[in-house]
Amino acid sequence: MNTSLIICLVIFALTIISFIWGKLTMATTSIIAMLLLVVTGCIDAGTALSGFANTNTIVMATMFVVSAGFSRTQMVHKLSQMVGRVSKGSFTKVLAGYVLIIALLTQFIQSSMACFSIVFPLACAMCDELGFSRSKMIFPIGIVSISTVSTLPLGQNAVTYLTNNGLLESFGYTDYAFKMLDLMIARLPSLIMIILYAIFIAPKFAPEKPVIEISDVAGKSSSSQKSLSNFQEVSGYVIFFGIILLLLTQSFHNIDTWIFTTAGAALMVAFGILRPADAYSAIGLGGMVLLYVGMLALASALTATGAGEMIGNAIVGMLGGTHNGYLIGLVFFLAPFILTQVMMNVAVMNIFNPIAIVTCQTLGCNPIGPLCLVMIGSLSAFMTPMATPTVPMVMGLGGYDQKTLFKMGWLPSILMCIVNVGWVMTAFPAFP
Structure with missing residues (x-):
């Protein structure tokens, strides 16, 4: 067993302990782990820093900006009101709707992150509008987005x-x-099980209130901004749903996801839907981007x-x-x-x-x-x-x-x- 392997396993174990201990933020822990891996020679600096240029990192950060811009439009408010009327205030019915939507999206978009990014702005806004707990909603739709990707033989999975x-x-x-x-036959029972679990059981295990400070999709300063003009309102719809359309049709146009999500984020600011300060705030949402970059480095070290x-x-x-x-x-x-x-x-x-x-x-x-x-x-x-x-x-x-x-x-x-x-x-x- 070589020295680098032992050091990597020790850093990995300490990272998990720190996550569970909870005295440091997870983003802080992951960045410290990344630095230790470089200093000890488990990975080189280029590998460690490549996480910042990773396409998934870019998509994550820019989709936060796009989602923050979309959350400022009136559609989220109006959609929340409509769903509230249809569901008659039932959390289970609202959750079931989002779970089924995301399970459908994952059959056409082979990225759990992309599917989750489409749904979470609506889900968070719905919770805020109807007084539901975000903590009860987010994990169920998250686990479905991760566990049901490409179950049916559609697109690349075919x-x-x-x-x-x-x-x-x-x-x-x-x-x-x-x-x-064969792969569909193997995975179909699991898809059905995880959908039912997410709707009826998962909320019972989720906390009523967030355990750590919850991230605000819209940004805390957005509420102080003036309402959007008609042009900005329409632009917000076009940008958000345009990105969804590009995600759904990616197998036809082959444009890299990070290109159109980055363009969408830039347009949200260029059209004044978001202020630059709010876009910067959205990119750093809860330290999630830094957390992911650090974890990419650790995963690379475990492999290398x-x-x-x-x-x-x-x-x-x-x-x-x-x-x-x-x-x-x-x-x-x-x-x-x-x-x-x-x-x-x-x-x-x-x-x-x-x-x-x-x-x-x-x-x-x-x-x-x-x-x-x-x-x-x-x-x-x-x-x-x-x-x-x-x-x-x-x-x-x-x-x-x-x-x-x-x-x-x-x-x-x-x-x-x-x-x-x-x-x-x-x-x-x-x-x-």
């Missing part, structure tokens, strides 16, 4: 099965092959030093030579699920896909189920802010600290494990 078949061929394991609908792969191999080593299909499935769901809480999901899949194929090849079992579970586990990162930019947004907007996130996340984690392992290894048995 050809994911070909990528998996290519992996199997590269290992010379051609006895089995994915069909186009081999710490992530070491953890993965150790977990899979528990399998031994078992021929119990459900135990095999359990390991290949749990291992990526645990690791994806602290590493980027793509990196986790790249670690475990080869391990799953080689293990199944050695055991002579069907790799379809284990590979499906690797994907499902890797796309279920909602317990820490390290794996996906959506989680820092959820934490800031809902006012959650790390302990609260664990309290809200343990039950859906168990349910996802039971539902996914039970269903997938029954639909695609290891030893047919």
Whole structure:
């Protein structure tokens, strides 16, 4: 075990302890962790600072500005009134509406952050308008945006099965092959379960009041501004819904997301919908951007030093030579699920896909189920802010600290494990 790997694991452990301890803000902790990783040589300065230029970081920051501008328009107020009348003041009905909308969006937009960014301004404004707790609303829609991405074979996901078949061929394991609908069949029960959980159960575990200072989408100073002119009002609608349209049609125009979200943010200020000071305030919303940048550095270090792969191999080593299909499935769901809480999901899949194929090849079992579970586990990162930019947004907007996130996340984690392992290894048995 090399020195860099040990140092990386120690910094990682101290970061988690600081998150739970709560004496420092999570943004402060993540930046300190990033600096320690550079000073100790786990990563170089270029890798550490690349998080500031990461396209997800830019999209996150600029969507905060766009959302802050949109929240100043009258549409949010009018929509809130309409939903209030339709729902007759029912929090569950309002939440169900947003959960279903975001579950639909995630089938067309392959980014949980983009989908969450579309919905959270409306959800936050609705809570403020109708007197609901934001803390009860944000986690349910956040977990749906993360866990349901690309369940149906639409867009890029329609050809994911070909990528998996290519992996199997590269290992010379051609006895089995994915069909186009296999991934949808594997993930559909989980999608239904997480939607029902988000609507009916998740709010019961969420705090009534924010645990940490909640982030204000509109910015505290916006209330002192004069109302928008007709031109500014219409411009706000065009910018916000134009970005949504571009997100929905990205597979056709192939314009990078950060380009049109940055353009939208600039136009919000150029047209006077937001003052420059409010735009700067929105970009720094709750320290979420700094938190994400620091966590990108830590995830890079875990990958570069081999710490992530070491953890993965150790977990899979528990399998031994078992021929119990459900135990095999359990390991290949749990291992990526645990690791994806602290590493980027793509990196986790790249670690475990080869391990799953080689293990199944050695055991002579069907790799379809284990590979499906690797994907499902890797796309279920909602317990820490390290794996996906959506989680820092959820934490800031809902006012959650790390302990609260664990309290809200343990039950859906168990349910996802039971539902996914039970269903997938029954639909695609290891030893047919």
